[in-house]
Amino acid sequence: MTRPLRYLLVGTHVPASGAGGGMVRYVMELARGLAARDDVELHVLAGAGAQAAFTGIAEPDRVHTLPGHGPAGSAIERLAGGRVGGRMDVVHGTKHLLPRGVPGVGVLTVHDMLALDRPFDFGLAKRLLVRGPYLASLRAADALVCVSAATRDRVTAYLPSVAPRAVVVPHPDGSSLTAVAAEEVPELAGRTFALVVGDPSPRKNVGLVVDAWAQVRRHAPDAVLVVVGPDSWGPSDRGDAFAALVAAGAVAPMGHVSDARLRWLYEHARLVLCPSLAEGFGLPAAEALAFGAPVLTSEDPALAEASAGRAERLPGRRPEVWAEAVLAHLRTPAPPRTPVPARRGWADVVDETLEAVRRAGAR
Structure with missing residues (x-):
């Protein structure tokens, strides 16, 4: 043998x-x-x-x-x-x-x-x-x-x-998070929120959706942007409006969360935002789709590949376009969740x- x-x-x-x-x-x-x-x-x-x-x-x-x-x-x-x-x-x-x-x-x-x-x-x-x-x-x-x-x-x-x-x-193309039981995040239960997963390094482009959220809040004052991810290992960009929006309760920075809580966030997010300018694979997009969440991504090739045509693609330098896209989702009833089966x-x-x-x- x-x-x-x-x-x-x-x-x-x-x-x-x-x-x-x-x-x-x-x-x-x-x-x-x-x-x-x-x-x-x-x-x-x-x-x-x-x-x-x-x-x-x-x-x-x-x-x-x-x-x-x-x-x-x-x-x-x-x-x-x-x-x-x-x-x-x-x-x-x-x-x-x-x-x-x-x-x-x-x-x-x-x-x-x-x-x-x-x-x-x-x-x-x-x-x-x-x-x-x-x-x-x-x-x-x-x-x-x-x-x-x-x-x-x-x-x-x-x-x-x-x-x-x-x-x-x-x-x-699915998520290993399906192997853990979801754990509720009590402060977000029953609230309308969008989720972005990524550290604040410039290429993750979290600052774009934070600044877009300032526009979202003018029309959807109860909506919250949840930001999950560790600190950056180098330069950071959280957006010009970050501190003011956090103080107002419009942005909820959660840092690193457990897999159980991350699963719950994917399952309950009104939509998931993936604005990164450069990815190798695009795990947040694949994970969000695995739980049936609506997904908005940048035009990065890896994110397009990971979402396989099932996400709405937006330009990565236009916060006003992201704000309009988010509001379009928030103004319509949430569609039934359809998780994408892993192949x-x-x-x-x-x-x-x-x-x-x-x-x-x-x-």
Whole structure:
């Protein structure tokens, strides 16, 4: 019988809680899927103190740790070979970097090209320390697993030579939130609200819908804009009207919320707004549609791909257009919810990733 693939999954950006944004969720779901397979022996490279995130997923002696954190950790991660004992068949970087010094088929998940497309959305240290290693990792990888066709297009625009090694393995078109029970957010129960999910970094464009909300409130004074997401890791743009609208109770910033509360918000939002100017996949749009919410998106290609023609697309620099679109929804009765059934899940992501790995190994 063929022995299982010794598979090193690099998850050094995952906190000890195992909870976080789209990139964290990607690693956790991929780890669970790989661990469930008989043909894979899963190893994980975790950040210092974050072993607990993988408890019950990988065997304890197969969770290897890496010292260092923050932007400086990028340089350490690239030289992580000495932290892992024995040879690996596969080494899979899941956030920008592929460790050197670990033999095996090198796989890099490409979530986006923001480090090159929008460098000034990042702090100075990250701009200086990530771009070079990221480009080196893209060139060195035997397989590039792109989370959308839009992301693959961005990669090959910068590096045409990697096109034969770049494959598209999209995220599930549903939501892993369907696996948790919804938890009510009491302060919003019975209220009319729109939801935007994203940090306040400029490319997320949260400021556009906040400023649009100032216009919405003049005609719908009881409507609330709920903003969910962590703080930005660099420059922020919450909109000119943010402080005044929060003080007036028109905008409710909630920061990070649990998956149970996020599900409830998707299920009860009158509509979900996705104004981002640049995405790799567009998880909020896919999740909102999975719960049957009406969705407005920008014209970003990844968001268009994630919503697959089921969202209304609007220009990303026109707050007055967003205000008009929101008011048009609020002035009509809420339609019956029609959740979009998922056609692919995380098991499909795992299957297609392993297929790309094996093709790369055969090459």
